[in-house]
Amino acid sequence: MKAVTKAYRPISWPMKGAGGDTGTWRTHRPVVDIQKCTKCQICWIYCPEAVIDREESIVDYRYCKGCGVCAAECPTGAISMVKEE
Amino acid sequence: MTTSIKQLPDIEQVLSGNGACGGCPATMGLRVVGKALGSNAIMLLTPSCAVASMGMTPKLGYNWPCINICFASAGSSASGITHAVEIMQEKGRLQGELPTVFTWTGDGGTYDIGFQALSAAAERNDNIIHFCYNNEAYSNTGVQRSGATPRGCFTTTTPTGKRQPKKNLALLMLEHNIPYVATANVAYPGDLYDKVVKAKNTPGTKYIEILAPCYLGWQFDMSETVQMSRAAVRCGAWLLWEAENGKINFNNPSARIISGKKAAEPVDEYLMNQGRFNRLLKGPDATQRIAEIQGDIDREIAFMRERAKITV
Numbered sequence: 005m006k007a008v009t010k011a012y013r014p015i016s017w018p019m020k021g022a023g024g025d026t027g028t029w030r031t032h033r034p035v036v037d038i039q040k041c042t043k044c045q046i047c048w049i050y051c052p053e054a055v056i057d058r059e060e061s062i063v064d065y066r067y068c069k070g071c072g073v074c075a076a077e078c079p080t081g082a083i084s085m086v087k088e089e
Numbered sequence: 090m091t092t093s094i095k096q097l098p099d100i101e102q103v104l105s106g107n108g109a110c111g112g113c114p115a116t117m118g119l120r121v122v123g124k125a126l127g128s129n130a131i132m133l134l135t136p137s138c139a140v141a142s143m144g145m146t147p148k149l150g151y152n153w154p155c156i157n158i159c160f161a162s163a164g165s166s167a168s169g170i171t172h173a174v175e176i177m178q179e180k181g182r183l184q185g186e187l188p189t190v191f192t193w194t195g196d197g198g199t200y201d202i203g204f205q206a207l208s209a210a211a212e213r214n215d216n217i218i219h220f221c222y223n224n225e226a227y228s229n230t231g232v233q234r235s236g237a238t239p240r241g242c243f244t245t246t247t248p249t250g251k252r253q254p255k256k257n258l259a260l261l262m263l264e265h266n267i268p269y270v271a272t273a274n275v276a277y278p279g280d281l282y283d284k285v286v287k288a289k290n291t292p293g294t295k296y297i298e299i300l301a302p303c304y305l306g307w308q309f310d311m312s313e314t315v316q317m318s319r320a321a322v323r324c325g326a327w328l329l330w331e332a333e334n335g336k337i338n339f340n341n342p343s344a345r346i347i348s349g350k351k352a353a354e355p356v357d358e359y360l361m362n363q364g365r366f367n368r369l370l371k372g373p374d375a376t377q378r379i380a381e382i383q384g385d386i387d388r389e390i391a392f393m394r395e396r397a398k399i400t401v
Contacts, residue, residue: 018152022144023108030111049094049278050315052117055105067105071112072312085312 030070040082107150109142112311114301125285135198164210200236308364325353
């Protein structure tokens with residue numbers, strides 16, 4: 005009998021990108037102005053997608069869906085939403 | 090003292106690239122819940138957006154063992170699993186700390202369809218945490234009316250506005266005499282984190298309800314998710330409280346509204362920013378409709394203020 009490999013078992017495993025490369029859904033990308041950033045971490049906690057780095061405020065554009073919550077919540081206005089080309 | 094954002098742990102249980110909409114309040118809340126619960130937990134999901142957000146086999150968007158169960162059985166399935174885990178530990182088949190068993194359901198799986206199983210689990214006082222992320226409609230299936238939908242609200246099944254007020258399920262769960270009941274909000278992550286940690290360390294049935302403004306169902310711009318949930322608290326449409334062993338404590342900013350230190354903001358602006366209300370507030374009866382909604386909110390605030398005084 006043919007052995008069933010892990011890939012064919014109907015079990016899911018936790019990994020990034022379960023919905024595909026969700027960055028392709030984006031119409032506007034958040035751009036962080038590091039000069040204005042005070043490292044308050046508000047964008048990090050409110051990001052529904054967990055794509056913003058806690059310490060450096062770097063956005064992972066591969067998975068960022070471009071919802072704009074970070075830009076709306078940033079107290080110093082360091083994040084702006086730029087239209088995707 | 091609530092935990093500040095900088096004190097929250099690094100652990101991430103919701104993985105990037107899941108199937109949720111951009112700006113989804115459910116994943117926003119679940120991230121904070123994950124920070125509080127840690128990785129040693131078992132998650133149960135009834136049909137909801139949270140199941141659709143998990144992504145496609147063989148990948149999973151949440152970093153927990155997840156079990157998808159039928160709509161009506163959130164309470165009973167969680168009871169079964171928590172008993173099984175306890176017996177496995179008794180027989181020596183499970184070492185170390187017991188995993189936290191929790192359900193992550195929407196308002197349909199809590200208020201309407203899932204209520205009898207949840208009520209039975211609460212009556213048995215089984216060791217589970219029931220989370221309800223409340224977006225005040227059946228948003229996953231295209232925004233139908235639920236028991237959590239407030240009065241005067243547009244849904245596809247109430248095109249002229251819902252005629253009945255919503256029910257206060259957190260209070261209903263409190264009347265089951267369970268050890269911990271709390272309401273939270275995605276705009277106050279530190280408050281939510283503290284409540285989940287408290288629930289994790291309390292044996293028995295715990296119920297936590299999280300307001301999750303769904304931008305599709307509520308019809309506002311997706312970047313305003315957090316602002317909208319903050320506005321709900323400020324105008325008193327959503328009250329933040331927790332009850333340990335039946336004693337209700339309000340949390341700020343709701344505590345200031347209840348104690349009368351700060352008046353709740355008028356509901357007008359909150360309503361006008363949401364398409365689900367303002368599309369019905371254009372006719373000549375708009376003032377009367379707003380007064381009805383404001384009346385529901387005022388009644389709820391007055392009732393909860395008096396209810397909190399009962400500590401027996």
